[in-house]
Amino acid sequence: MRAQNRTNFHPATFFLLGIPGLEEVHIWISIPFCLVYLLALIGNCALIFIIKTDSSLHQPMYLFLSMLSLNDLMLSTTTLPKILSLFWFNDREINFKVCLVQIFFIHSLSTMESGFLLAMAFDRYVAICNPLRHSTILTHGVIMALSLAIVLRGVILLTPHPFLLSGLPYCKTNVIAHTYCEFMALIKLACANTRIYRLYGLILAFLTGGLDFMLIICSYVFILHAVFLLPSKTARAKTLSTCGSHVWAILVFYTPAFFSFITHRFGHSIAPHIHIFIANIYILIPPMLNPIIYGVKTKNIWERFLKIFKK
Template identity: 55%
Template sequence: MSDSNTTAFTNPSTFILLGIPGLEVAHVWIAIPFCAMYAIAIWGNFAILFIVKREPSLHEPMYYFLCMLAVTDLVLSTSTLPKILANFWFNSNEIDFSACLTQMFFIHCFSEIESGIFVAMALDRYVAICHPLRHSTILTNSLVIKIGLVIVLRGSILVLPCPLLARQWPYCRSNIIPHTQCENMYVVRLACADTRISSYYGLFMLSCRFGLDVSFITLSYIQILRAIFSLPTKDARLKTFGTCGSHICVISAFYIPTLFASLTSRFGHNLPRYVQVFISNVYLLVPPMLNPIIYGVRTRKIRNRLLQFFTHKGTKVISSGGSSQTELCVGAGW
């Protein structure tokens, strides 16, 4: 790094977000699809919250989980995208040190919360498909609230040490972060101290997410697939598998880039920096855009209520009573 990009300081007042290194000339054009995805995420997730709040028949555990996911996606995308767009379009690349640590907390905290919500939704699908007659008695509203509180507390407590550790390090190398946002390892790497504890703790968080959350989701879907293949007709199996398969794709779009970004930030020194940064933005951009489409538009009750809202034709929202195993996954459920 050149001398103009370095400075001698121990308590930086601001950091400089470089954006996507190597693609600076294309920032204006890259911001266009980023802005489009952000707009879809904002509109789609607010639409889910609005419809669930307005429609009493949607006041059920499965839709509460959808609302939790929508709020998480709104916070996760809003904590990064406005600053990224301001950087790309208006060259507003400075960020206050405290604001940087706050952004770091929100990024990693709500990523952990989203992972926990995916676990809760996998549990809901497992109960709905494998034990449909007991679904309402197992997943009560009070249990959903408790699950939501545990997810939020787990994410907050697990991530809180990251900004606390980052704040205590002395910074004397540079205040330039070669990234679009304040990722933990990219900030800590600027410190002139032994920061192995931050690196090890980051790996611990990653192992919790993939060792626990992904394992539970995998086990749930193994049971779900067994239930799907036991359905009586081929058409029911294909329809249910197709719908649940789209959910697996959305979950993969969240976990795979997260794993890739976390590992390459530590070990992918030979990989071009712009590839690392671009992939790390995928899990902040794509899931918030896809989730309201997959979990909202493809959910029959929400789709019908949305059509009714726009067409004003009084489309009747089908009630959830008497749903079969297939309908719980395809229509009235997920």
Template identity: 65%
Template sequence: MSAANWTFLHPSTFVLVGIPGLEAFHVWISIPFCSIYIFSLLGNCLLLGVVKTEPSLHEPMYLFLAMLAVADLVVSTTTLPKILSIFWFRQRVIRADACLAQVFLIHSVSTMESGFFAAMAFDRYVAICNPLRHSSILTNAVIAKIGLVVVIRGAVLLCPHPFLLRGLPYCKGNIISHTYCEFMALVKLTCADTQATKTYSLTVAFLTGGLDFILIVLSYILILRTVFRLPSKKARIKSLGTCGSHVCVILVSYTPAFFSFLTHRFGHSIGLSLHIIVANIYVLVPPMMNPIIYGVRTKKIRKVVLGLFRFSSPRDIKPGK
């Protein structure tokens, strides 16, 4: 193969279009996107600060929540700055290495988020179904090991993605109809046989997000069975209340994730702009909503946060001070 053909089939840069058909509204779309990113940064940083400084929050659920907050910050920071540069400054070009790095970070860290959801579901299962052994089962060492396994799983299983994409010939051009570099969006630009690549991607998706979702559902089936065996209605409501925040976060995260995943592979009749908007919701909205949901619904976090922003009343201020 000549050097010219190699350069054409393996471009050094890609061009991100943004949202096709809505280019005239990119500046207006950037306003909610930028607002979401700012709230994500503030919410997750505040959540991490609260969990770190408050000893009463050094419990399994909140430690897993802190891990989720770090993952949320990575996902949103990996995507939003480039999206805003496209919308505001029309800087659509991205280097191939940066594009592949973005693919790896988005998919691997999203996989880690799924693992943290499963870990939080396991914590709720132990807390409700075996409360007397909760502290002995989920020790700090066990929590650290679970977090490490989740991180390693996401990094190792998704590490081949950039290398698989690097070796493909992009004979359909280097223009990506998306706001960020996404695995299937790049696969669609190649004319090579990508059946093995797609099979690996689907297998990894099942072994991570799919398996995590099954474990979460199984955990809640066992939780519900235990809760409905409790003698009093008050005890049942209290037990279910401790799971409310986790269930809300799962719904916020998994709904757009599944929709984006399925439409990329099977939803050929769905408009491209709608798919891209949903894909952006998948990476932007959950990082903003997770700290809000836990901040509003969790009494311990809400109490600490309100204490940080509480002003002294006039009668608390002594004369001469």
């Protein structure tokens, strides 16, 4: 396909390039991508169903987990169908407005995911550091209020993204060297001074994911302090085991997120296909691994899953 490099300040359509340099093997790359998507759909749907139908799991940690699973379903569905369409049918075309909508959902849902991980860290902090007041602090009303605040934060802070991008002139090219529409990928196509836009994105990333991560670290400092005050090794190990799944979920989400963020802004010497693989891992892997992590490491969920499977 010929790249359209003519002067076009407001192109109606953009073209996704996919993974530069690996166009010939897109069909093979699509196989693990499709499997990851199917596992994410099955795992998160199963997790939501188990938590919804088992009254013993209607606790703060699991309620936040069900919201995280719903968020993961939406996040992976925002990108994977179009990526698979690109790989299988060479469907590179994407309407400019659809591209802006995709950018909004990707970034707002990623912000919400970070918020739900913070809420789960707060739940662990209260459960370990103040166990006698856990049920009175994290009531259903508080859980709903926290969840609503997380969703509103993601929507309100990320709503300016598509409006800022729609006002930029795009006269360099209308070919996006990526598998999906992304804020920084589109900024690079603008033929205008985008310093203020990049600064806005940087500040926003710090106020959401960066701040959430620092608060999660602080909560675990207090948790570790409380755990090491326990009298026996058995009690310490049992208490820490309740945090294991959450710690793995944090690592799975934040590790590729930080790599993707750093390579976007500072990794100019990194090969494009490596950068795009990291960006896809950030979108694809957490929705797939979160149900597996919690299903395997949480006894109640695993037993409930086996019961359903046997039926």
